[in-house]
Amino acid sequence: MFDLTGKTALVTGASGGIGAAIARALHAQGATVALSGTRVDALEKLAGEIGSRTHVLACNLGDKDAVEKLVPAAEAAMGQLDILVNNAGLTRDGLFLRMKDDDWDQVIAVNLTATFRLSRAAVKNMMRRRWGRIVSITSIVGVTGNPGQGNYAASKAGMIGMSKSLAAEVAARGITVNCVAPGFIESPMTDALNEKQKEAILTQVPAGKLGQGADVAAAVVYLASAEAQYVTGQTVHVNGGMAMI
């Protein structure tokens, strides 16, 4: 089940905790993986750890020209692109009343506009080959909202609506487009919280623990697989029961 041997995948934001877990999981199922991000040393290190069938493609998703070149670079490196994982994202949190235009623009540009451009570029050749998987990592807050994250929540909700629209357009071409929405996942960000803060978070999570990058990656592997061919336009929530939608 879920064998990805011979498939090629591009993972953006691969130097982050969830991105690295996704890259490892796709690779473990047999895929060739292109790792993209801004921190080249971290990507090289990850590529070294994973081993064969990896490529490092540096890209700043805030840079329009760089975004346009990423999918062609992945296709050149791996011969074709079967699986696109839009994982990269950033936060610029702040209360709505005080939110700067720049903080809004930057979050929308990287999280939503770059996802649009990469998906548009990738789907072109997927349509020719009548096979493709696009999986975008959104967030629980894109569905529930979250104080202090008006920009981030908007970008993540935008990814969900965009994915559904694209899914409907390309479904008859053997291409699926889905989202995975993590809740609280253990990361350098949650490591920085003190015990009291962690406890407060866990009161909202029926599973009683934080999720791991591997929990998110498993959902991505499923959606990327041949077995998930009849699942499209969906959002898979990986949140320990924090929100049941």
Add this chain to the structure above:
Amino acid sequence: MSDVAERVKKIVVEHLGVESDKVVDSANFIEDLGADSLDTVELVMAFEEEFGVEIPDDAAETIVTVGDAVKFLEKATAA
């Protein structure tokens, strides 16, 4: 039939899975040949690939029949 017309018709037959005798100059991709809007985008992409030309969006919108495509591509490849 010109060489361009033959290549265009071959692409249309392959992409839309229609009988070649239906692919006449006056055939409208959507109304006569059963294409949907994504099919027409795919056809334009296939024409671009086959003839090594770029078809801008505003030009693509004017290509609604087989004859339109042949005419456009004859002009584009003659240049």
